[in-house]
Every structure is written in C-alpha cells, then in structure tokens.
Amino acid sequence: DAKTTQPPSMDCAEGRAANLPCNHSTISGNEYVYWYRQIHSQGPQYIIHGLKNNETNEMASLIITEDRKSSTLILPHATLRDTAVYYCIVRVAEHYGQNFVFGPGTRLSVLP
Amino acid sequence: DAGVIQSPRHEVTEMGQEVTLRCKPISGHDYLFWYRQTMMRGLELLIYFNNNVPIDDSGMPEDRFSAKMPNASFSTLKIQPSEPRDSAVYFCASNPGLAVYNEQFFGPGTRLTVL
Numbered sequence: 001d002a003k004t005t006q007p008p009s010m011d012c013a014e015g016r017a018a019n020l021p022c023n024h025s026t027i028s029g030n031e032y033v034y035w036y037r038q039i040h041s042q043g044p045q046y047i048i049h050g051l052k053n054n055e056t057n058e059m060a061s062l063i064i065t066e067d068r069k070s071s072t073l074i075l076p077h078a079t080l081r082d083t084a085v086y087y088c089i090v091r092v093a094e095h096y097g098q099n100f101v102f103g104p105g106t107r108l109s110v111l112p
Numbered sequence: 113d114a115g116v117i118q119s120p121r122h123e124v125t126e127m128g129q130e131v132t133l134r135c136k137p138i139s140g141h142d143y144l145f146w147y148r149q150t151m152m153r154g155l156e157l158l159i160y161f162n163n164n165v166p167i168d169d170s171g172m173p174e175d176r177f178s179a180k181m182p183n184a185s186f187s188t189l190k191i192q193p194s195e196p197r198d199s200a201v202y203f204c205a206s207n208p209g210l211a212v213y214n215e216q217f218f219g220p221g222t223r224l225t226v227l
Contacts, residue, residue, distance in 0.1 A: 036216075043116075043203050043218025044155070102155035 004088045009107040012082075018075040020106050022088030025069045030092050033064060035073045036102070037084040044087065044102070047073065078110045116219035118204050124225045130192040133222045135204030136185055142209035145216065146179055146189050150200045161187065162209070194226045 005023045012018040024033065034049040048055055048062045050071075055062045061074040075082055087105040117136040125131055137144045145160040159169040164181045172179070176195070181187040191198055205218040 038155075041221075043205070043221055044216075045218070046215040049215075101157075104154055 004090055004103055006086075006088055006103065006106045008104065009109070011109050011111055012075075012078045014080060014110055014112050015077055018078040018082065018108060018110070020073040020075075020086050020088075020108065021070065022073070023070045024088070024090045027068050027090050028092070031090045032092070033062065033068075033071050034089045034091065035060070035062065036087045036089065037082075038087070038105070039081075039084040047086075078108075080110050080112065082108065083110045084108060116204055116206055116217055118202075118219040118222050120222060121220065122223045122225075124227065125194055126227050127195055128193045129226075130190065131194045131198075131224060131226075133189040133202050133204075133224070135187045135189070135219060137187070137204070137206030138208075138217055139185065140208065141206035141217070143207040144181060144187050145205040145207070146187070147203040147205065147218075148200045149203060149221075155203070158189070191224075194224075196226045199224055199226050 010020065032049050032051050035047040036044040037047055038044045048057055048060050050062045050064055052064060054064060062071060063074065064071045073086060085105040085107050087102050089102065116138055119134045123131060143160060143162055146158040147155050148158055149155045156171055158171045159179045160167055161181045164184055176193060177191055179189045189202060201221045201223050203218050203221045205216045207216050
C-alpha cells in the first residue's frame with residue numbers, strides 16, 4: 001500500500017483557509033485518498049475522500065493533483081473548533097484491516 | 113442514531129487484573145474494528161470483524177488480548193492479565209461495509225490506565 005507524508009504541524013488564523021498538504025507519491029491507480037481528523041480526546045472523524053477528481057462537502061474540499069501524487073485538504077474558513085490532528089490515508093476502497101493505517105498526521109492549530 | 117457506543121469511558125485497574133471493554137456498533141453496520149492509541153505508536157488496528165466473524169487479528173499484541181462479537185450489536189475486547197504497558201485509549205469503530213463508501217464511524221474511546 002502507498003504511504004503518506006504530512007507536515008507534523010501547521011498554524012492557521014481563525015477565519016482564513018487552512019490548506020493541509022499530503023504527499024502520496026507511490027499511490028496505486030485503485031487507491032483512494034481519505035482524510036480524517038481527531039479532536040483532542042475524541043475518536044477520529046471522517047472528513048472526505050476522493051479518487052481522481054476534486055471533491056467538496058459541507059466540511060472541506062479535497063484537491064488531488066492530476067498525477068495523484070499529492071493532495072490538499074482545504075478548510076475554507078477555519079474556526080477554533082477545527083484545531084485537531086488531521087490524517088491523510090490512502091487505501092483501496094474494498095480492502096479493510098491492516099490496509100487502513102493512520103500515520104502521525106498534521107496537528108493543525110487555529111489561532112484567534 | 114446514537115453512534116458507536118463504548119463503555120466504560122474510563123477504566124483504572126491494577127496490574128494483573130482482567131479488563132473488559134465493550135462496544136455497540138451502529139445498527140446495520142457489517143464491520144467492527146478495535147483500535148488502540150498511544151503517544152508512542154499512534155493509532156493501531158488490533159482486530160476487525162465482518163458479520164460477527166473475526167477477519168484479521170494480526171494486530172492483537174499478544175495472547176493476553178482477546179476479542180469477541182457474539183452478535184451484531186455487541187463486541188468485547190478483553191485483556192487478561194493487564195499490564196501497565198496496556199495503558200492507552202481503545203477505540204471501537206464500525207463501517208456499513210459498502211465498498212466505495214468507506215467511512216468509518218468511531219466511538220468516543222475508553223481510556224485505560226493500568227497501575
């Protein structure tokens with residue numbers, strides 16, 4: 001399975017867009033990109049996922065480069081409640097178990 | 113829906129004691145996962161079930177750990193005997209089992225402290 005690399009930490013001003021990058025240079029053609037986040041002391045929460053095209057939902061947007069080797073999660077108007085650890089995961093949609101691996105993630109701090 | 117329910121939320125026990133963690137998945141979800149999270153190792157998958165059957169337990173650290181799912185609405189993770197290094201937050205998650213729609217729903221976790 002492909003591995004991901006993310007910056008360990010980022011800061012963002014409240015009300016501004018938070019852009020969280022993820023590199024997945026060895027991603028396979030049938031692997032999706034998933035984003036989860038974990039707010040302190042809570043269970044991880046699903047944000048968004050995509051294969052090739054950019055995706056948007058009520059929480060965030062996911063921009064995947066044309067070669068699929070990297071992606072960016074965008075929180076359009078970050079709030080203090082968006083402070084969390086954000087995980088980028090690549091995996092084949094039909095596979096479970098050990099293929100679903102959480103790395104260290106990016107700790108996003110939204111500053112007032 | 114109440115989401116994934118875990119109990120207890122906090123557990124403090126002494127080394128050598130048996131610990132049982134409980135999980136109720138979201139109704140209708142075919143997959144159930146047990147994870148462990150520590151500062152050193154991050155979030156690790158321990159075991160997962162499909163339709164109440166254990167599919168992959170290769171993440172279970174050792175024989176002191178066991179998990180069961182007697183029915184679709186209940187699962188347990190048991191540690192016997194417990195050791196201080198088992199101290200962690202244990203999460204249960206469930207998934208509806210649809211191939212493309214692969215969102216996992218996590219419970220609030222059980223914070224285990226073994227003294």
